[in-house]
Amino acid sequence: MNLLEVEDLCVTFPTREGELLAVDHVGFQLKAGETLGIVGESGSGKSVTVSSLMGLLPTPPARVSGRARFAGTDLLSCPPATLRKIRGRKISMIFQDPMTSLNPYQRVVDQVAEPLRIHQKLSAAAARKRAVAALEAVGIPDAARRARCHPHEFSGGMRQRVMIAMAMITEPELLIADEPTTALDVTVQRQILDLIQTLQREHGTAVIFISHDLAVVAEVCRHLAVMRNGVMVEQGTTVDIMRNPKHPYTRGLLKCHPALHEAGERLQTLEEWMAAEEME
Ligand SMILES: Nc1ncnc2c1ncn2[C@@H]1O[C@H](COP(=O)(O)OP(=O)(O)OP(=O)(O)O)[C@@H](O)[C@H]1O
Ligand SMILES: [Mg+2]
Known part of the structure; x- marks a missing residue:
């Protein structure tokens, strides 16, 4: 059963040039304890996607539509009091800048x-x-x-x-981490990633991990969603996407990534880890 099921999520902002469709019919699912990475360049709609689920966008001016069922409750249509209870207790968020x-x-x-x-x-x-x-x-x-x-x-x-x-x-069922390591230097970034991974495994917390860095996301998450211009252009397991990217944009992301070689090496360990898991 899915812990989170997002369907047909749309978010628009009014602008001088007309409506901006910042999130364009996005859908994805997440099972309990699973890790999903959302990757895409700046402005592709990653933060708006998760902020809209958590009721953190001011509406108006933003307009949000679609469905997002979390453990049986639709986050987009439930009363604000219900959402407040879920937020912070069952779903927690961490952001780029803790200050x-x-x-x-x-x-x-x-x-x-x-x-x-x-x-x-x-x-x-x-x-x-x-x-x-x-x-x-x-x-x-x-x-x-x-x-x-x-x-x-x-x-x-x-x-x-x-x-x-x-x-x-509060031992949440879902942790949403929006670029949690972007503001940190590389060594500290590494430590924070390790910490999130350790906590995720120890507590069986589902994680949505957002980054513009494909290598970071590929390392932390078993599933990946690639966003571009508000659209999720590709979704699948990290191993499948890294090995056989379907969308040209994903291929571009992989190609231009300087740490691709390193990611390839990690892929090996991720595959080993998955193989070990499947044997259990
Ligand atoms: N409050 C707002 N009003 C108008 N437009 C907005 C608002 N918030 C976000 N947008 C627009 O929505 C689009 C998606 O923004 P979003 O912040 O989700 O991008 P992102 O993928 O998280 O980028 P980054 O990697 O820089 O954090 C952008 O074009 C942005 O300008
Ligand atoms: Mg963002």
């Missing part, structure tokens, strides 16, 4: 604990304890002490870890 999503005036521990306070009505002390444990789990050294700091006292990579702790603390 814009963290409150500079609030201690890190209280921010990480907030979803628990809202969704699980835990006491302040119990929520803080869980928050410190969550910060430990994402690899923040000396978490009990650092939890009392404010976001500006953390490096970019550590702030992204804080965001991941906050996103995972």
Whole structure:
């Protein structure tokens, strides 16, 4: 059974030149615990796609239509209160720049604990304890002490870890990560990718991972969707798409990618991993 089923999703924005169809009849599915990467160049509609599902686009001016069933609830037509409950508890999001999503005036521990306070009505002390444990789990050294700091006292990579702790603390069924490593340097990017992968496997969380970097997405996700001009031009398993891209745009993405060789090597391990999984 699918955890998320998106059908015929359209998002339009009014512009001076007329309606802009930013998301054009998009459809995709995701099973529990599965990983889907959405890849495409800047402006192709990746963020608008997931923001519309989460009710994060201002409507108006945006117009959203279609269906998006998550565990039996249509995210696009359910009451706002239902969507608020799902968001943050069953579906969490992390974004490119943690600084814009963290409150500079609030201690890190209280921010990480907030979803628990809202969704699980835990006491302040119990929520803080869980928050410190969550910060430990994402690899923040000396978490009990650092939890009392404010976001500006953390490096970019550590702030992204804080965001991941906050996103995972309610043990969501789906994590949506929109370019979570783009603002980080390469070494830190690697660590954050590893962390997301580890958490995904340990908790069996489904993940939608958005990036303009095909190699990054191919490494983290078993399924891929390629977007261009608001259209999902190609979908399939990562292995199939890398090996036999059907759409010229995908072939272009693969061809012009400087890390293609490296991705090819990783493909080997991904295939081995899938083969091992299928034997189980
Ligand atoms: N609030 C808005 N009002 C008008 N147009 C918008 C709005 N938000 C996004 N768009 C337009 O929708 C299209 C898709 O944007 P989107 O942010 O989804 O791209 P993206 O694939 O996430 O790109 P990036 O890789 O740069 O994040 C773009 O043409 C963008 O200009
Ligand atoms: Mg985006």
